[in-house]
Structure formats: structure tokens, C-alpha cells
Amino acid sequence: MKKALEIFLGILTAMGGFVEIGELVFTVDAGAKFGYSLLWIVALGTIGIITYGEMSGRIAAVTEMPVFFLIRQRAGYAAGLATLLAALGVSLLTCAAEIGGVALLLKTLLGGNYFIYVVLALVFLLLVVWFLSFQAIERVFGLLGLMMIVFVVAVFYFNVDWAQVGAGFIPNVPQLDTSKDYLVYAYFAVALLSSIMLPYETYFYAAGALEDGWNASDITLNRIIVIIGFTFGSVLAIALVLTGASFFKPLMIEPQLPGGVALAPAFALGKWGLIAALVGMFFAFGGAAIENALSGAYNLSHFFGWTWGKFRPPKDAPRFNLSWIVIFLLATVIILTGVDPVEVVEYSIIFAVVILPFTYFPMLLVAQDPKEMGPFVNGKLANILGWIFLILVSMVALAAIPLLIITNGGKG
Amino acid sequence: MARGESRSSKKVDRRARAKLDFWIEAGGILIFCALVAAWFIVSSNEPLDAEGLAIHAGDIRSFSAAGALLSDEFSHGDLTDTFFHEQIELIDDKVEDIGKTLGRSDVRPESKSDAEQLKTFADRAHTTFENARQKDNIKSDELRQLAGLAKALEDNLRKEAEK
Amino acid sequence: MSFHDLDLSDHVLDRQVIDSNHILCGKVDDIEFDDTGELRVTAILVGNGAASERLPEFFKYVSRKLFGTRVTRVSWSEVDVITHQVKLKSTAAELGLDERSGAAYGIVSSLPSSWKK
Numbered sequence: 001m002k003k004a005l006e007i008f009l010g011i012l013t014a015m016g017g018f019v020e021i022g023e024l025v026f027t028v029d030a031g032a033k034f035g036y037s038l039l040w041i042v043a044l045g046t047i048g049i050i051t052y053g054e055m056s057g058r059i060a061a062v063t064e065m066p067v068f069f070l071i072r073q074r075a076g077y078a079a080g081l082a083t084l085l086a087a088l089g090v091s092l093l094t095c096a097a098e099i100g101g102v103a104l105l106l107k108t109l110l111g112g113n114y115f116i117y118v119v120l121a122l123v124f125l126l127l128v129v130w131f132l133s134f135q136a137i138e139r140v141f142g143l144l145g146l147m148m149i150v151f152v153v154a155v156f157y158f159n160v161d162w163a164q165v166g167a168g169f170i171p172n173v174p175q176l177d178t179s180k181d182y183l184v185y186a187y188f189a190v191a192l193l194s195s196i197m198l199p200y201e202t203y204f205y206a207a208g209a210l211e212d213g214w215n216a217s218d219i220t221l222n223r224i225i226v227i228i229g230f231t232f233g234s235v236l237a238i239a240l241v242l243t244g245a246s247f248f249k250p251l252m253i254e255p256q257l258p259g260g261v262a263l264a265p266a267f268a269l270g271k272w273g274l275i276a277a278l279v280g281m282f283f284a285f286g287g288a289a290i291e292n293a294l295s296g297a298y299n300l301s302h303f304f305g306w307t308w309g310k311f312r313p314p315k316d317a318p319r320f321n322l323s324w325i326v327i328f329l330l331a332t333v334i335i336l337t338g339v340d341p342v343e344v345v346e347y348s349i350i351f352a353v354v355i356l357p358f359t360y361f362p363m364l365l366v367a368q369d370p371k372e373m374g375p376f377v378n379g380k381l382a383n384i385l386g387w388i389f390l391i392l393v394s395m396v397a398l399a400a401i402p403l404l405i406i407t408n409g410g411k412g
Numbered sequence: 413m414a415r416g417e418s419r420s421s422k423k424v425d426r427r428a429r430a431k432l433d434f435w436i437e438a439g440g441i442l443i444f445c446a447l448v449a450a451w452f453i454v455s456s457n458e459p460l461d462a463e464g465l466a467i468h469a470g471d472i473r474s475f476s477a478a479g480a481l482l483s484d485e486f487s488h489g490d491l492t493d494t495f496f497h498e499q500i501e502l503i504d505d506k507v508e509d510i511g512k513t514l515g516r517s518d519v520r521p522e523s524k525s526d527a528e529q530l531k532t533f534a535d536r537a538h539t540t541f542e543n544a545r546q547k548d549n550i551k552s553d554e555l556r557q558l559a560g561l562a563k564a565l566e567d568n569l570r571k572e573a574e575k
Numbered sequence: 576m577s578f579h580d581l582d583l584s585d586h587v588l589d590r591q592v593i594d595s596n597h598i599l600c601g602k603v604d605d606i607e608f609d610d611t612g613e614l615r616v617t618a619i620l621v622g623n624g625a626a627s628e629r630l631p632e633f634f635k636y637v638s639r640k641l642f643g644t645r646v647t648r649v650s651w652s653e654v655d656v657i658t659h660q661v662k663l664k665s666t667a668a669e670l671g672l673d674e675r676s677g678a679a680y681g682i683v684s685s686l687p688s689s690w691k692k
Contacts, residue, residue: 063659072589072602077629080589104502111494131688177567178574180463252477252559254470256506259499260478266490267481274491305591305602307674315689318680372659411467412570430632437633 007224013142014229019236020288021101021258022094022345023195024281027237028261029410030188031244032254036161036168039241041189043169045196046234048393050226051385052197052360055367055378056206057222061214062376063366066206067359068302074362083358084303088327090355091200091296093348096331098289099125100341101258105282108259109275115336122332125289129324134211134310141287147280150265150273152239157268158246165242180412187403187410190396191346194353196237197393200295202359207298211311219376256342258285293331297323346409353400356393364390459518463573465526468510469566472530475503476537477559483544483552497545504541510534526569533562583616591660592621592649592672600672603661605629607648619654619661621672622646647671 019027030038060066065073068087072080102125103117128137176182209222243264248255255261258281266274294310301308301320308320335341364386368378378386404410460468479500486496511534519527537558544550583606592601604626607618624646627638649663649670656662667673674680683689 065659069591077589077604077626078631078634081630108495108498108502109492111498130686133692178570180570180574251481252473252563253481254474255478256471256474257499257502259495259502262495263478263481263485266485270490271492274495278495303602305599307599311692313690313692314686315675315680315684318674318677318683321683321689322679408463408467411470412463434632434636437631441633 003221007221009139009143010221010225011229011232012146013138014225015142015146015232015236018230018233019145019148019240019284020094020195020198021097021281021285021341022198022349023237024240024258024261024284025255025342025345026188026191026195026349027240028244028248029254029256030192031241031246032248033244034174034185034188035245035249036164036241037172037174038185038188038192039165039168039238040171041192042196042234042237042241044171044392045193046230046237047385048193048389049197049201050230051382051389052202052363053205053230054223054226055363055382055386056202057209057214057226058219058376059363059366059373060206060209061218061222062216062373064210065366066210066298066302067203067363068299070362070366071359072303074365075358079358080303083355084299086351086355087199087203087299087359088296090348090352091292091299092327092331093334093344093351094198094200095289095292095296095327096334096339097341097345097348098285098292099328099331100335100339100344101285102282102289103335104258104341105278105285108262109278109282118332118335121286121289122328125286125293126325126328128286129290129294129328130314134208137287137290137310138208141283141290144283145280145287147276148236148284150269150276150280151243152235154265154268154273155239155242155246158243158264159250160242160246168241180407183403184407184410184412186399187407190353190400190403191349191410193393193396194349194356194400196234197356198349198352199356199359200292200352202363203295203299204291207295207302211309216376258342289328289331293324293327296327297321343409347404350400350404353393354397357390357397360386360390360393457518459520460514460523460527461520461573462523462526462569465519465523465530466566466569466573468514468534469530469562469569471510472507472533472537473559473562473566475507476533476555476562479503479537479541479544479550480552480555480559483550483555486550487552500541500544500550504538504545507534507537507541511538523569523572526565529565530562533558533565586657587619587661590657592619592663593660594663594665594667594670594672595655596666597662598667598673600663600667600670600674601647602626604646616651618648618650620646620648 027042056067059070068080068084071083075083099118099121102121103114106117106121107114132140173182173185176185214222247264247267259278262274262277262281265277297320298308300306300323306319307317309317314321334344366372367386368383370377482491482496482499485491511531514527514531514534537555540551540554588603588606590603591599592603594600601621603619604622605620605628606616607620609615609617622645623638623642624644627635630638647670653663653665653670654661655664663670
């Protein structure tokens with residue numbers, strides 16, 4: 001019974017934590033710009049994150065080694081340090097964007113000064129991480145983030161062309177007006193893939209497995225949570241693409257503010273739809289801010305061998321705890337400069353894809369090494385998918401920054 | 413003695429090599445940073461062309477249409493007062509920024525008339541949003557019309573840029 | 576695995592160091608050899624002073640300026656067991672590897688409830 005509850009809550013948490021500000025903006029915008037044609041990227045990204053999420057959880061459970069243990073061990077100190085710094089940069093930018101998103105949502109919910117809400121968001125997040133246990137944070141933010149399910153419900157109120165939806169899941173490039181539009185389409189494909197496969201998700205997932213004390217007996221639990229949780233999470237991402245395509249596109253709107261996206265559930269479900277969407281986003285963004293700050297602290301600790309963990313009193317893991325506090329503070333400073341959080345997340349998502357191959361390659365090497373994994377080594381399917389996605393993200397990583405520059409950040 | 417000498421000369425060689433490596437790496441990084449900064453300065457000072465204007469036109473189209481939708485939903489009672497006013501304020505700030513950018517940027521001679529037209533759209537949208545901020549009255553038809561005009565201009569500009 | 580077939584770069588370098596109480600206390604940042612006769616390992620080195628030696632020159636300079644040059648030398652005879660971690664025979668405090676003596680500890684321990692799980 002206890003195990004079943006753990007699986008159930010784990011699935012809901014993985015689902016509720018699937019969407020953050022970057023994914024929200026890119027999925028809705030992708031729908032508003034290109035209709036249903038980018039749905040196949042959501043499906044592709046979901047298979048990718050399931051493949052590597054499962055691998056990271058399995059490695060952590062079997063070898064007790066989180067991601068940056070492996071990166072340093074397999075890539076060496078210099079290359080590992082470069083990956084660590086890049087990952088920290090991406091986590092910092094993403095955390096900044098999420099804090100800005102939380103502040104924007106508070107402003108639209110309660111009214112008042114944005115910058116005061118940025119500071120209040122910081123204080124709230126610091127207190128939450130300091131006082132709540134890892135499991136409580138995961139559950140509270142994951143479960144309340146599930147209020148974003150109003151987007152799934154709202155889709156049934158819109159005029160969705162279900163035949164086109166089906167066609168959108170088959171890899172395709174639609175007929176577009178100009179050659180630049182094709183590049184923008186490619187940019188959105190890259191950004192969408194990256195927003196679903198953000199590297200911090202595997203760092204945090206593996207660290208979470210160790211925080212929860214998983215061992216080899218939890219391999220099935222890992223598999224169920226990853227496959228069902230991430231698949232359900234992708235339903236939310238798909239609903240966001242459909243919202244963009246069937247609600248915002250006909251109105252010629254490409255929402256550039258997180259609050260603007262909530263106009264869709266408000267249209268379908270009235271005031272309560274709006275409030276549920278905003279509250280759901282608040283917890284989804286807040287949860288992502290925490291995951292990024294903690295991921296940064298985990299990565300630093302795992303790379304340098306410091307004592308880490310939310311399960312210890314903070315004074316027993318001082319460097320780990322100081323790290324996430326500093327990441328929160330730096331992220332807040334970035335947002336207090338007045339930079340647009342949505343712009344920040346666009347950059348962080350594109351830079352994130354560049355570090356994906358450096359994160360996945362060492363993971364794949366360990367997961368397919370019988371000396372490290374024993375009987376829990378990758379099966380044929382995990383190996384094939386692992387290599388396919390490694391090649392794919394490597395190609396995408398090469399294209400990401402040129403596409404960002406050529407398309408002016410997807411604006412054309 | 414001979415062995416000691418060769419050891420110390422190897423040490424000197426290694427130090428010289430390390431120093432050389434240091435300056436090569438520092439120089440490489442400096443050149444890279446200078447190139448990125450130069451590219452950034454040049455691209456941000458380039459006069460606006462059809463492509464740049466099309467981006468602004470797309471933003472005005474999107475913000476105007478979002479304003480019209482906000483107004484409709486607010487009048488149907490689907491939004492809270494705070495949400496409506498705060499969203500209008502946020503959109504207005506963005507539209508005002510676009511107007512200011514268009515006002516102060518250099519524009520290529522062949523795109524001057526398009527830029528002026530776009531500036532008029534931005535100013536009209538800003539006035540409409542500002543009125544909505546002060547009174548509770550937002551002219552959604554005006555915004556919808558603006559969105560249509562901005563869309564037509566955006567399409568023309570994109571075709572021009574394609575040429 | 577016996578010490579005879581130990582691959583130092585694979586099984587020792589960059590591995591987690593834990594003390595006799597299973598407290599994490601850094602990584603094996605470098606390995607010290609005695610090359611005056613038969614080549615043999617004399618110590619493991621922990622700290623930025625050792626790790627930064629493995630970076631390209633410019634980055635080594637920056638790393639040392641930012642994080643210092645401290646190296647803690649742990650004699651090879653202190654090594655107890657090597658699995659996927661390197662376990663030592665003494666405690667972190669005895670070897671000078673205890674985190675609870677630095678500035679980070681000073682800040683974190685002064686915050687309210689820092690002793691609570």
C-alpha cells in the first residue's frame with residue numbers, strides 16, 4: 001500500500017513538475033506560430049527525457065553515483081569542470097527566469113510593484129528550501145503545479161482540428177511562406193526539444209533518487225515513475241501546443257507574457273479557470289526555480305566531493321547549503337536588473353541544449369558498462385534509444401546557437 | 413652533475429612553455445570576447461531594415477490582439493480586476509518600448525515609410541492601452557483593427573525582406 | 576580488485592574520498608609518486624592546488640586566484656579500501672579535510688535551525 005502510494009505520488013509529482021516557464025512560453029508560441037506541426041517534437045523530446053531520466057535514476061539507484069560524479073570520472077577534471085560551469089550558468093539563468101515568472105504571476109494575481117514581488121519570491125523560496133524537507137518540497141510544488149491541468153480541460157472548449165493533431169505527431173515540415181520561416185521552424189523545434197529535455201531534470205532526478213535513499217530494489221519504481229509521470233507531463237505540454245494552435249493562432253496572438261497564456265483557460269472556464277492556471281503556474285515556476293538552485297548545489301557538491309543532501313542538517317553540509325542560497329541570490333540580482341524573464345529563459349534553453357551531449361554521454365557510458373551496473377546494465381532498447389538521442393542532441397547542439405542568432409531568437 | 417643540469421634545463425623549458433601557453437590561451441579568449449562584443453555593437457547599431465521592422469510589426473500585432481482579447485474576456489466577467497489592469501499595464505509597457513525603439517533607431521532609406529507607419533500603430537496602441545489603464549474602458553475594436561493593420565504590414569515587410 | 580591490478584587513473588583519480596566515519600571529504604584531485612627508484616604511489620592529493628594543475632595554463636591561473644592553492648596531502652598508507660570511493664582510515668578532521676572549519680560553515684551554522692534536519 002505504501003509503495004503504491006509512493007508510486008502514485010511520484011507520478012503526479014513528475015507530471016506536475018514537467019512544465020516550467022520556458023516550456024510554457026515555447027510550447028504555446030510554437031502552436032501559435034506553426035499550428036500542430038511541432039507536436040512530433042514534443043513526442044520525440046518526451047521519449048528522450050524518459051530514456052535519459054530512467055538511465056540517471058537507475059545509475060543513481062545501483063551505483064549511488066549522481067550525474068556529476070560520472071561526468072568528472074569519465075570526462076576528467078578539465079572537461080568535467082567546463083561542463084559543470086556551463087550547467088551552472090544554465091541553472092542560474094533558468095532559476096532567474098523562474099523567479100521573474102513567479103514575480104510576474106504575483107503581480108497579475110495581486111497587483112503592485114514587480115520588483116517588490118521579485119524580492120518576496122526570493123524570500124519565499126529561501127524559506128521553503130531551508131525549512132521544508134526534500135520530499136515535502138517535491139510533493140507540494142509538484143502536486144500544486146498540477147493545477148495547470150486546466151489547460152488540458154480548456155482544450156476541449158476550443159475548436160481543435162483532431163485530424164491535424166494526429167498528423168502533427170508524424171515528423172513533418174509544413175509549407176511556409178519564406179525561407180526565414182523554415183529557419184524559425186527549426187529554431188522552435190530545437191527550443192522545444194531542449195525545453196523538454198532540460199539537463200537539470202536528469203541532475204535533479206538522480207539527486208532526488210539518492211536523497212530518497214533508492215537502491216537496486218527501486219529500479220521498477222524508477223521505471224514506472226519516469227515512463228508514466230513524464231508521459232502524463234507531456235500531455236500537459238501537448239495541451240499547451242493545442243492551446244497555441246487552436247486558441248491563440250486564429251486570434252493572431254503569440255503570448256509573450258506568462259499571464260497572457262492564462263487567457264485561454266479563462267476563456268474556456270471563466271474566472272476560476274484563470275485563477276487555477278495562475279496558481280498552477282506559480283507552483284510550477286516556483287518548483288522549477290527550486291530545482292535549478294538545488295541542481296546547481298548538487299552538481300557543485302558532486303563534482304568537488306562535498307558533503308551534500310537535504311536529509312542532513314544544513315550545518316553538516318555547509319558548502320552545499322551555501323551554494324543554493326548563493327544561486328538564489330545571484331538569480332534574483334539578474335532579474336532585478338529589469339531584464340525580461342521570458343528573454344532570459346529563451347537564452348537559457350538554447351544554451352542548455354549545448355551541454356546536453358556532455359551530460360548524456362558519460363551517463364550512457366556508465367549505464368551500458370556491466371562492470372559498473374552489473375545485472376542492471378542497459379538493455380538493447382535503452383542502448384539503441386540512448387545512442388539515437390545522443391546523436392540527435394549533438395546535432396541539435398551544433399545548430400542551436402547559429403539558429404538563435406540567424407532567427408533573432410525565433411522572431412524571424 | 414650533468415644529470416642535474418639536464419633536469420633543471422628541462423624545468424626551465426617547461427616553465428617557458430607554460431608561460432607561452434598561458435599567453436596563447438589568454439589571447440585566444442580575449443580575441444573571442446572582443447569579436448562577440450564587436451558583433452553585438454555592430455548588430456545593435458545597424459539601421460532597421462524590413463526584417464527588423466517585421467519583428468516589431470509582429471509584436472504590435474500580437475499585443476494589440478491580446479489587448480482586444482483581454483477586453484472581451486473582462487467584459488464577459490472571465491477575469492479579475494487586478495489581472496485585467498496588470499496585464500494591460502505590462503502590455504502597454506512593451507508597446508511603449510517598441511514605439512520608443514522605432515522613434516530613436518536609424519532606418520534604411522527604403523524602409524522609412526514603413527517605419528513611420530509602424531510608429532503610428534505603436535503610438536495608437538499605446539494611447540489605447542493608456543486610456544484603458546486610466547479608465548476601465550478599452551476599445552477592443554480599435555485594437556483588433558490595429559492588429560489587422562499590423563499583420564498586413566508585417567506580411568509585406570517579410571516578403572520584402574525575403575527579396 | 577587487488578592493489579596489483581589497480582588502474583590509478585580509472586579507479587583512484589577523481590574518485591570520492593570518504594573518511595572512516597563515511598563523511599564525504601573531497602575528491603582525489605591528483606596522485607603523488609616517488610620516482611627515485613621503483614615508481615610507487617606515495618599519497619593522494621585533495622584541494623584546488625592539486626586539481627588546478629590539471630587545467631590549461633590560463634584557467635589554472637584563474638582557478639588559483641579564485642579558489643586558492645590549498646592542497647591536503649593524504650599519505651597512501653591512510654587509504655583503507657578502494658571501491659567506487661576511496662575510504663580512509665582516519666577521520667576528516669584528523670586529516671585536515673573537514674568542511675566544518677571553513678567560511679561556508681561559519682555562515683551556514685549561524686543561520687536559524689541550521690542544526691535541524
